[in-house]
Amino acid sequence: MPLEPVVLPAASLLESATGLAAGAKSAVALVDLPFRDGYVSSIIYVSLYVSLVAVTLSTLFSVPVAIFLGFTDFPGKGLVKSVINTGMGFPSVVVGLIVLFAVSNQGPLGSLELIFTKEAMIMSQFVLATPPITAISLAAITGVGDDVRDAARALGGTRIDAALVVLKEARYGIATAVLAGFGRAISEVGSVLIVGGNITSADGISKTRTLTTAIQLEARQGQYETAMVLGAVLVALVLTVNAVVVRFGDRGVR
Amino acid sequence: MPIQRREVLTALGTGTLAGLAGCSGITGGGEEEASAGVTGETLTLTTTTSTYDTGLLDEIHGSFEELYGVSVDAVAQGTGAALESARNGNSDVVMVHARGLEDEFLRNGYGVNRRDLMFNDFVIVGPEDDPAGISGMGSATDALTAIADAGAPFVSRGDNSGTHTKELNLWEAAGTEPGGDWYQEIGGGMGEALNNANQQGAYTLSDRGTFISQRSEIDLVILVQGPIEGGPEILSNPYGIMAVNPGVHEDTNYDLAMAYIGWITSPGAQDAISNYQMNGEQLFFPEAVSEDPDFQQYVPEGWSSESSDA
Numbered sequence: 001m002p003l004e005p006v007v008l009p010a011a012s013l014l015e016s017a018t019g020l021a022a023g024a025k026s027a028v029a030l031v032d033l034p035f036r037d038g039y040v041s042s043i044i045y046v047s048l049y050v051s052l053v054a055v056t057l058s059t060l061f062s063v064p065v066a067i068f069l070g071f072t073d074f075p076g077k078g079l080v081k082s083v084i085n086t087g088m089g090f091p092s093v094v095v096g097l098i099v100l101f102a103v104s105n106q107g108p109l110g111s112l113e114l115i116f117t118k119e120a121m122i123m124s125q126f127v128l129a130t131p132p133i134t135a136i137s138l139a140a141i142t143g144v145g146d147d148v149r150d151a152a153r154a155l156g157g158t159r160i161d162a163a164l165v166v167l168k169e170a171r172y173g174i175a176t177a178v179l180a181g182f183g184r185a186i187s188e189v190g191s192v193l194i195v196g197g198n199i200t201s202a203d204g205i206s207k208t209r210t211l212t213t214a215i216q217l218e219a220r221q222g223q224y225e226t227a228m229v230l231g232a233v234l235v236a237l238v239l240t241v242n243a244v245v246v247r248f249g250d251r252g253v254r
Numbered sequence: 255m256p257i258q259r260r261e262v263l264t265a266l267g268t269g270t271l272a273g274l275a276g277c278s279g280i281t282g283g284g285e286e287e288a289s290a291g292v293t294g295e296t297l298t299l300t301t302t303t304s305t306y307d308t309g310l311l312d313e314i315h316g317s318f319e320e321l322y323g324v325s326v327d328a329v330a331q332g333t334g335a336a337l338e339s340a341r342n343g344n345s346d347v348v349m350v351h352a353r354g355l356e357d358e359f360l361r362n363g364y365g366v367n368r369r370d371l372m373f374n375d376f377v378i379v380g381p382e383d384d385p386a387g388i389s390g391m392g393s394a395t396d397a398l399t400a401i402a403d404a405g406a407p408f409v410s411r412g413d414n415s416g417t418h419t420k421e422l423n424l425w426e427a428a429g430t431e432p433g434g435d436w437y438q439e440i441g442g443g444m445g446e447a448l449n450n451a452n453q454q455g456a457y458t459l460s461d462r463g464t465f466i467s468q469r470s471e472i473d474l475v476i477l478v479q480g481p482i483e484g485g486p487e488i489l490s491n492p493y494g495i496m497a498v499n500p501g502v503h504e505d506t507n508y509d510l511a512m513a514y515i516g517w518i519t520s521p522g523a524q525d526a527i528s529n530y531q532m533n534g535e536q537l538f539f540p541e542a543v544s545e546d547p548d549f550q551q552y553v554p555e556g557w558s559s560e561s562s563d564a
Contacts, residue, residue, distance in 0.1 A: 105505070116344070197329035202314075202328075221468060
């Protein structure tokens with residue numbers, strides 16, 4: 001089992017995940033940062049909430065699309081794949097501008113009053129996360145050999161059973177796809193700044209401030225040390241989520 | 255086969271669930287519902303980086319939020335962007351510092367009920383060795399001309415903010431067209447401009463508030479003072495506040511915007527502004543409360559009912 005060495009540190013990381021907020025607080029206490037109570041945990045919450053909801057929605061959309069593309073042939077499929085691949089490199093600030101236009105008071109969704117809210121941020125993260133999740137899932141699904149499908153059919157499985165066997169074989173690739181989407185969403189700063197507005201309440205509880213926009217704010221003010229600490233929290237967060245996904249991805253094998 | 259089917263779904267589901275469960279554990283009372291009070295409405299204020307980055311708004315907003323049971327979403331954007339957000343109906347009230355742009359906003363019908371709010375001043379800051387020799391100059395325009403003649407590096411905000419607008423007005427008044435390798439537009443906030451100038455030993459124009467709040471992080475010094483310290487009047491930096499016109503954007507939160515303007519121009523809040531200090535220095539000087547009438551604060555500069563301008 002080649003994944004075993006990865007899984008062990010992953011388990012210890014998983015344990016530390018629950019104490020992450022406390023860990024962040026002790027890191028803060030270590031450097032004596034000028035943050036108010038609840039500030040760091042609230043921006044971690046907003047970062048996670050926005051990215052996880054966006055990636056979950058994106059996965060629910062992308063994986064079926066990838067399955068459909070992986071199991072059917074139709075004219076223009078190559079074009080659809082190129083569009084998805086191009087989407088992986090789509091600049092996040094442009095996505096932010098488009099979502100801003102959509103949710104702005106005068107825009108098509110203006111009446112929903114989504115500007116400067118977490119929901120608007122989720123929309124832009126969804127748009128950003130969907131292309132990598134779809135493309136990498138599709139690559140994983142098409143990478144499963146025809147012999148696996150044939151074997152499933154030969155054993156008397158239906159088309160759906162064959163599809164599920166392929167999905168099971170492709171699950172690591174799909175997990176990688178989800179992680180890639182999550183990585184893009186949580187590390188992104190341009191679009192969430194534009195549509196979210198980087199807002200905290202007067203008592204220092206984040207409304208639409210994420211770790212990335214908080215880092216940007218600290219750097220803007222020349223407080224590079226506090227920016228670095230927040231950066232370390234962000235890296236720890238991404239590591240933890242990766243470890244959790246790898247661990248659950250591996251459970252199916254044992 | 256059905257067993258495998260369930261396994262796949264479980265793998266997909268648990269991954270996302272675990273992630274979400276993790277995030278609810280870290281909430282730490284960050285629910286926004288908790289901070290909303292009796293009326294529970296939210297006021298969106300678009301403002302400049304200088305009012306936000308100095309910490310002033312966080313300091314004073316608590317008492318307004320408590321008084322009305324509302325929450326204030328302050329979005330720090332720079333004057334140009336703050337007015338543009340308001341123009342698009344994305345904010346209820348704007349607090350900015352570029353009278354020319356404010357007047358344009360009023361004339362186009364987007365803003366109503368403008369009040370003078372507070373002021374501080376601009377200062378020209380630069381490296382201590384002062385390669386262009388502007389230290390102590392009594393004229394801001396002479397200082398800029400000296401910087402241009404020396405070709406000494408100068409960092410411009412370049413972001414259509416109030417400070418950028420002031421800087422461009424100063425160059426115009428100096429009769430100098432800035433340009434060339436020494437003149438760098440960075441397209442960022444005041445803090446970024448100060449950092450940038452600090453790292454390359456350049457001059458820049460800063461509002462006094464942001465400079466004071468950031469002084470401990472940088473090595474730049476004030477070379478030309480503003481009017482607060484006896485410098486030229488051209489470097490004054492007045493802040494105004496306006497409500498978004500509900501006649502243009504009918505879903506703007508006009509009642510709350512006016513409550514906010516009423517509160518922030520009241521003696522209590524003006525005292526709070528006056529008492530706000532950083533590193534032992536006062537950052538903003540209130541000017542909304544006065545015995546003498548000042549009708550110019552309500553209308554674009556130079557406007558009168560007799561002129562054809564109406």
